[in-house]
Amino acid sequence: xxxxxxxxxxxxxxxxxxxxxxxxxxxxxxxxxxxxxxxxxxxxxxxxxxxxxxxxxxxxxxxxxxxxxxxxxxxxxxxxxxxxxxxxxxxxxxxxxxxxxxxxxxxxxxxxxxxxxxxxxxxxxxxxxxxxxxxxxxxxxxxxxxxxxxxxxxxxxxxxxxxxxxxxxxxxxxxxxxxxxxxxxxxxxxxxxxxxxxxxxxxxxxxxxxxxxxxxxxxxxxxxxxxxxxxxxxxxxxxxxxxxxxxxxxxxxxxxxxxxxxxxxxxxxxxxxxx
Ligand code: AMP
Numbered sequence: 650x651x652x653x654x655x656x657x658x659x660x661x662x663x664x665x666x667x668x669x670x671x672x673x674x675x676x677x678x679x680x681x682x683x684x685x686x687x688x689x690x691x692x693x694x695x696x697x698x699x700x701x702x703x704x705x706x707x708x709x710x711x712x713x714x715x716x717x718x719x720x721x722x723x724x725x726x727x728x729x730x731x732x733x734x735x736x737x738x739x740x741x742x743x744x745x746x747x748x749x750x751x752x753x754x755x756x757x758x759x760x761x762x763x764x765x766x767x768x769x770x771x772x773x774x775x776x777x778x779x780x781x782x783x784x785x786x787x788x789x790x791x792x793x794x795x796x797x798x799x800x801x802x803x804x805x806x807x808x809x810x811x812x813x814x815x816x817x818x819x820x821x822x823x824x825x826x827x828x829x830x831x832x833x834x835x836x837x838x839x840x841x842x843x844x845x846x847x848x849x850x851x852x853x854x855x856x857x858x859x860x861x862x863x864x865x866x867x868x869x870x871x872x873x874x875x876x877x878x879x880x881x882x883x884x885x886x887x888x889x890x891x892x893x894x895x896x897x898x899x900x901x902x903x904x905x906x907x908x909x910x911x912x913x914x915x916x917x918x919x920x921x922x923x924x
Pocket of ligand 1: 675676677678682683684686687793794795796797798821822823824825831832833834
């Protein structure tokens with residue numbers, strides 16, 4: 650496994666023309682089994698696996714957790730090595746963004762203002778901009794993203810299609826703890842008590858799924874009921890949408906999404922619901 654930091658070092662590694670297809674797994678580090686599932690999928694399907702570890706300031710709002718976001722490079726490298734990654738690129742902010750700051754960015758369109766975008770203005774513009782930059786610098790054939798961040802995955806697919814990026818975007822199912830909690834780098838912020846409260850998110854999504862045969866209203870009612878019974882969380886939204894986060898279909902695949910604050914930590918989760 651090769652570890653590179655600077656933009657020039659990465660460019661040299663890429664110029665060596667590693668075997669195709671090249672799979673990219675972009676991350677912010679603090680790697681857990683969810684990230685490893687993406688690395689495993691890439692390892693299975695690609696001749697070369699490249700991962701980036703970069704905490705992207707552009708996608709954090711001024712009041713968000715950029716400074717306290719967990720940074721665990723040594724442990725991350727062990728996980729990458731074990732997963733058979735070929736190249737880890739861990740650039741600095743200066744390696745990624747030009748000195749004058751970024752003036753040209755990727756606009757996510759209307760979906761970027763909804764759900765997460767309503768609570769985190771500018772978030773998806775920051776995500777799409779950094780993903781577009783990494784896709785341009787790495788030039789992979791496939792890029793892997795988790796369904797855990799379903800709106801992000803949807804917007805990245807949309808960006809790839811609308812801007813003709815010419816690569817395949819692969820979505821990987823969410824990895825969960827045995828009790829249902831979706832793995833997240835932010836779970837380390839949760840106290841033991843918070844963690845108990847946080848289980849209401851996945852429980853509400855499961856309750857919704859269980860009512861799929863009774864239609865959209867029954868799904869929403871069941872999921873809302875679970876959240877309302879949990880005093881330890883502040884819900885930002887619970888929404889049922891179509892599979893592309895468009896209108897809810899009468900029948901077919903839909904997505905149930907939730908976001909809530911538990912103590913000082915904000916968590917998101919989602920599941921497929923087969924209406
Ligand atoms: P992050 O480091 O949080 O930016 O996440 C990097 C990638 O890992 C994103 O594509 C996430 O959707 C994905 N990811 C994060 N948590 C999980 C999980 N529990 N299961 C599957 N993928 C995940």
